Amino acid sequence: MNSKYRQLFNANLTVDKYKNFIDDFTSDFDYAVTFRIGESPFFIPIELKEQLLEGCQQVIDFIKRDDFRSITDRALELNRKVPNEDNHTTFLAIDFGICEEDGEIVPKLIEVQGFPSLFNFQQNLSQKFISHYPFLSELTPFLSGLTSETYLKLIEDVICNNHPKENVILLEIEPEKQNTKIDFYYCHRDIGIPVVCVTELYQKGKQLFYKNDKSEEILVKRIYNRVIFDELDLRTDLKLNFDFSSDVDVEWAGHPNWFFRISKFILPYLKGKYFIETTLLSDLKEIPADLENYVLKPLFSFSGSGVIFHVKREDIEAVKEKDLYILQKKVNYKPVIQSPDGKVKAEVRILAVWKKEAESPTFVTNLVRLSRGEMIGVKFNKDKDWVGGTVGMFEK
Template sequence: MDAAARQAFNANFTDAKYQQLLTDMNTGLRAPIPFRLAETPIFISDDFYAKLLQAGEDIIATIKQPDFKELTERAIPDKWWVANENDHAHIIALDFGVCRDEHGELTPKLIELQGFPSLFGFQAYADEHYHKAFDIPEEWTGYLSGLNKESYIELLRKTIVGEHQPDEVVLMDVNAPEQKTSVDFYITQNYLGIPVVSLHDLVQQGDQLYYKDNDGELKRIRRIYNRLIFDEIDGDPHIFDKVVDFRQPLDVEWIPHPNWFYRISKFTMPFLEGDFVPKTQFLNQIEEMPADLENYVLKPLFSFAGQGVIIDVQAEDISAIKNPENWILQEKVNYEPAIQAPDGGVKAEIRLLYLWPDGDEDPTLAITLGRLSRGKMIGVRYNKDFDWVGGTVAFIKK
């Protein structure tokens, strides 16, 4: 991480500035931001960013392999397979932990990846407010690939709205206003002009979908910006007796198509190699179990947000698993507390967010998301009662 920028930030930090950040970011929103914002951004050094870029390029190359769909066909549960899949993921998110390599240098290590939206609207909003609250020099930016706020939002529009009218594209989640990420939904709505709807708002006529606009009139849906994770409806076996069964062939485009949520996921990890990827194997394909299980984590393929992960692996944990084909054994990633807070080091995770609109040959690395942690794992439930933790932005030098 950039030592000079860190020193300058910490020297000028005050809690009053942080409180002003929270006040300013919550002003004008439908509801207060429901997750913790960190007291500081992450300042990425040039050499660390070069490693992030290389790591991302290596992973994207695997995703672009001609046989990638064949490799990941088993990733999609039969009950959640959705018709009319397109040829590429419109959105890719790569999560890297900040670690230290065998030479003592800071290096990124892949934690997780997903072909699913993240806080694309919120991060642009946060970038602006962190700059303002802490008077951060303009040479630092969360926008990547030479983008600025205007060109970034245009790329976001090109990816999500495409050639359609904004009112023909809906941002959809199971119960959108009640989601913890709804703050991002409505910021995205402000940027792009697209309506936010819930799953139960969808109306089907033949193979077409509609929603009711502000005047109560049915409006045709041409595209769905999908924010729905199937885990959220998996517990209701009768869900599609109450709402539209969107798995069927429908005359609608998906951004991204739901199948990519599974294809680009933990399932992809065993197919990746390189210095920035922890060794990962499908549990049922391991011929000889490692003797040093304490250096591995056990992850269920079809569980999300850290649920079901076994950190301190014992031999009996493995023998107790009845469906080893649905688990991976992954080399443990040891986060380095590389972000210097006033009272010690803090662990960090950096998410690279890619946008891949129709017609583009490659995805564009667009913006960052950062998370800081003092707990055993990254995430809200592991960081209660700590400060200098939570969501943030990760800046690079222009």
């Protein structure tokens, strides 16, 4: 899509260069990343960048509606509600498939999450691409005029909100076992906050504490929340020493309620050029005859779990809680990235942060996933090259 940089990059790429690139990550923490990193950035042309940001702004306009909370209260009723919800989400991850419609390239909204993504990993990924391919310094992965330095400062401000670093924790379920733990490593290194397992957090009255590596009791004032309740509910083996539903004296960098409010739950409400026909199963008047053109998705699952790509009538009829599933029209992902042996599909996730007193979120960077398979995702791309996670690079 950006032929100058695509040709330049492909001419410079070798098997050894890719290996050295991956080894660079491993050397940072003596840890091999457990998800696949794509060989190349996605060179995003100005027109597509403008479309992506226009689509994001339309999502944000909906989120800022006066009736947004009343519309999405049902999402909390269907899941759980955590006290002390703030006025708006802290994080936004807005996913667009790069598709073809009427012969034109157009981004289509696939998913939106009021939840943090790989903010620290993406920063390091882009800098390593530039380190290994110096001509990429002419481009930027950042948005809103940010640089590497101002980006990190903004992420730190949003996560810590001026609290001492030891009183701010990244909270996760057994973080050392998570596929995304490389992001936690970079967060700890670049921002300086501890990474704490949910089992290590404990409650005294209305306060939460953890013990540091010297076994000293430390008060928690702010939580950078990475816990997915979907996963937590399945982990009945874990013994928690606090209750998410408790009214505790703590701030949230990413209040858990926004994970449910800003989710697939809002997709049926979004109409327009960048949005896909989406229907809540409980609102479905009749099952479409052309089910091969639809995908069935649970509202609140994470990382694609529970999605049925080849939907049958009996799949829909078997769903008991129909207000927890959507039927979404399939879109035509257009292979747009030229690899050495054919073109590759892409999905772009625009990442935004929303400072506590700000009127609107700030677009900061992006995450890209490459695919040769039927869908974006690991199980559709096993044993393939030019697939996996990467970053989009924009002209400055």
